[in-house]
Amino acid sequence: MSITVDSELCSGCGACVASCPYGGIEVIDDKACITEDCNLCGACVEACTMDAIIWTKEEVGIEKVDLSQYKGVWVIAEHYKGNIHKVAYQLLGKGRELADTLHVSLTLVILGDAFDDQLEELSMYGADEIIYVKSKILKNYYSDLYTKTLTELITENKPEIVLIGATATGRDFAPRVAKRLNAGLTADCTGLEIDPKTNNLFQTRPTFGGNIMATIRTPNSRPQMATVRPGTFKKPEAKKRKVNIRQIDYDYSEKDSVTKIVKVINREKSKVNLEDAEIIVAGGRGVGKKENFKIIEELAEAIGAEIGGSRVTVELNWIPQDQQVGQTGKTVTPKLYIACGISGAIQHLVGMENSDIIVAINKDPSAPIFNVAHYGIVGDLHKVIPALIENIKKVKSAED
Amino acid sequence: MKIFTCIKQVPGVSEVKIDPKTNTLVRKGIPSITNPMDNNATELALSIKEKHGGEVIALSMGPPQAEEVLRQALAMGADEAYLLTDRAFAGADTLATSHTLGLAIKKILKDSGDEKKYLVICGTQAIDGDTAQVGPELAEELGLPQITYVQKCELKGDKIITERVFRSEETVIIESKLPALISVLKEVNDPRFPTMTGIVNAHEEMEVKYLNANDLKAGKENIGLTGSKTEVFKIFIPEKKGKHVVLEGSVEEMVQQLCNNLKEDKLL
Numbered sequence: 001m002s003i004t005v006d007s008e009l010c011s012g013c014g015a016c017v018a019s020c021p022y023g024g025i026e027v028i029d030d031k032a033c034i035t036e037d038c039n040l041c042g043a044c045v046e047a048c049t050m051d052a053i054i055w056t057k058e059e060v061g062i063e064k065v066d067l068s069q070y071k072g073v074w075v076i077a078e079h080y081k082g083n084i085h086k087v088a089y090q091l092l093g094k095g096r097e098l099a100d101t102l103h104v105s106l107t108l109v110i111l112g113d114a115f116d117d118q119l120e121e122l123s124m125y126g127a128d129e130i131i132y133v134k135s136k137i138l139k140n141y142y143s144d145l146y147t148k149t150l151t152e153l154i155t156e157n158k159p160e161i162v163l164i165g166a167t168a169t170g171r172d173f174a175p176r177v178a179k180r181l182n183a184g185l186t187a188d189c190t191g192l193e194i195d196p197k198t199n200n201l202f203q204t205r206p207t208f209g210g211n212i213m214a215t216i217r218t219p220n221s222r223p224q225m226a227t228v229r230p231g232t233f234k235k236p237e238a239k240k241r242k243v244n245i246r247q248i249d250y251d252y253s254e255k256d257s258v259t260k261i262v263k264v265i266n267r268e269k270s271k272v273n274l275e276d277a278e279i280i281v282a283g284g285r286g287v288g289k290k291e292n293f294k295i296i297e298e299l300a301e302a303i304g305a306e307i308g309g310s311r312v313t314v315e316l317n318w319i320p321q322d323q324q325v326g327q328t329g330k331t332v333t334p335k336l337y338i339a340c341g342i343s344g345a346i347q348h349l350v351g352m353e354n355s356d357i358i359v360a361i362n363k364d365p366s367a368p369i370f371n372v373a374h375y376g377i378v379g380d381l382h383k384v385i386p387a388l389i390e391n392i393k394k395v396k397s398a399e400d
Numbered sequence: 401m402k403i404f405t406c407i408k409q410v411p412g413v414s415e416v417k418i419d420p421k422t423n424t425l426v427r428k429g430i431p432s433i434t435n436p437m438d439n440n441a442t443e444l445a446l447s448i449k450e451k452h453g454g455e456v457i458a459l460s461m462g463p464p465q466a467e468e469v470l471r472q473a474l475a476m477g478a479d480e481a482y483l484l485t486d487r488a489f490a491g492a493d494t495l496a497t498s499h500t501l502g503l504a505i506k507k508i509l510k511d512s513g514d515e516k517k518y519l520v521i522c523g524t525q526a527i528d529g530d531t532a533q534v535g536p537e538l539a540e541e542l543g544l545p546q547i548t549y550v551q552k553c554e555l556k557g558d559k560i561i562t563e564r565v566f567r568s569e570e571t572v573i574i575e576s577k578l579p580a581l582i583s584v585l586k587e588v589n590d591p592r593f594p595t596m597t598g599i600v601n602a603h604e605e606m607e608v609k610y611l612n613a614n615d616l617k618a619g620k621e622n623i624g625l626t627g628s629k630t631e632v633f634k635i636f637i638p639e640k641k642g643k644h645v646v647l648e649g650s651v652e653e654m655v656q657q658l659c660n661n662l663k664e665d666k667l668l
Contacts, residue, residue, distance in 0.1 A: 036464060037463055041635060043632075080567065143547075168566050168567060169566065173536075179541065207530075208411070208528050212636070215633045218629050259547060260574065262574065264572050264573075265570065265571045279667070303668070336667045357662070359662075373645075375647060375662075387652055387655040388659070395663060396668070
């Protein structure tokens, strides 16, 4: 596996250098050269207009998997205190689309206890089949028992796609299951589509902490596994439909797990619930310093909003981690999102760009946040926000 | 007891900037750093060693320049450092990466007389890829119990007792026998700064040992791009959506207009 440059053909234009996310190619003496940093991603091959970059893929004796044996789309549900996590419903919506495109069935898999009464309700969100693995001990999450059960189920039933919520639970067992199955797994996908040519799953995710998107595929193995952050896709409408329910009883005991849950500690539930908020006011680096966040709080109070922030505001300890919006924080879809002093790196945008209305306030007219904003104000937030608060108060008092 | 810490060299910014004129990545002047959570992993390894004894072994897979992050781990106090570097490792996804790291850990354990009690500590995720997959996949490679998202950890006899964050309103105390793998959050500790002596030692006295695919007896089909099940189909800078309306006028006028718009949208 290698990338080489045909120096006869290379014109030294540098298009490849600009295309490389790794700094893996440089132009030296008017010819492109591959450096140590090359990660063999092939971006330069596509960027080269002279066809001077050659990507050699050697065939190593890898066992070819018969991909046609694998059929169907699976969604793995997780739950907490007897309730199925909302990301499972969102995945069923997307899963239905994928299954329809592929003309295959959609299966919801639940590992738990005491879900018998909820199965009817759960069957209204697009699944053709529910596999309910019932075991008393699975009311709690055990990394190894989830891994074992899911690996067995997947090996036996051979789904082609497995979707998992990118929560602290999903991100714990998904890689472990993938590794045991020797399957590809893509984390935190923001887009999932079927390639019409090959029926492969295109899994798109932000990478490099931000400004670049990568589309990943798993062309030679199955299943194709992906995790998806809560809030990325919409929960479908409930509709009555006929669903085949398969219950499998497992007789697990605590001794079957190598780790032991000593104690569950409930912390006070965070007062801020960004994922369900109708209005969010969020601050970024442009707020300037921790003390200045007060102005964000005042605006939030005036308009009746929850408070969020970009990654940097959390890194600087201006706001707590659970108020972070973006790829490594929450994905939110409020009716109104007001971004104050946020430049709009992709890692932030993927967390809020599905909001109904986005307002951006930023000094820098070229800030990418304006590209997703419905209403943009170019200006100093320390002047704009006080004026905005005044105005909102006026509007609100006129209503009273 | 051997305590392994897995370290990744990453670009020293959490967001790679885009040149708005050429719509390409700005790479110049971005320093490479140790992935922040990996410093937490090394710190935890060192504090366990200070309390209970043992050896801290830092591992990294990457190009030769990743040696620098291992020197930093040595400067913090790690006893040994190994750089897994080979063109054949390039382009690895998390599956191939975890396999390579696993081979190195198995080799180091074997060469030192097959120690049975050991601990592997990883940062939960790296700031460039954010997948959080290498930790659990490495645990599977080594057949170890795993505890991820750890914000507190202590060693008691042959067990580790950890506090794992599940969701904002719940943490769980989980214990596991050694050997085990944990992946830590930045809340687990505050990494120490290397001392001057530490830095001098790390650069002048100590050695970063190189391991290549041959040293690890790695099968080509399991490493690098060839050993990866996922492949990058394309990398792109998303197109601008261009639905923006930039308001104009004085601050008062803009704010007034915004409020009118929001009122029309029934948001005020």
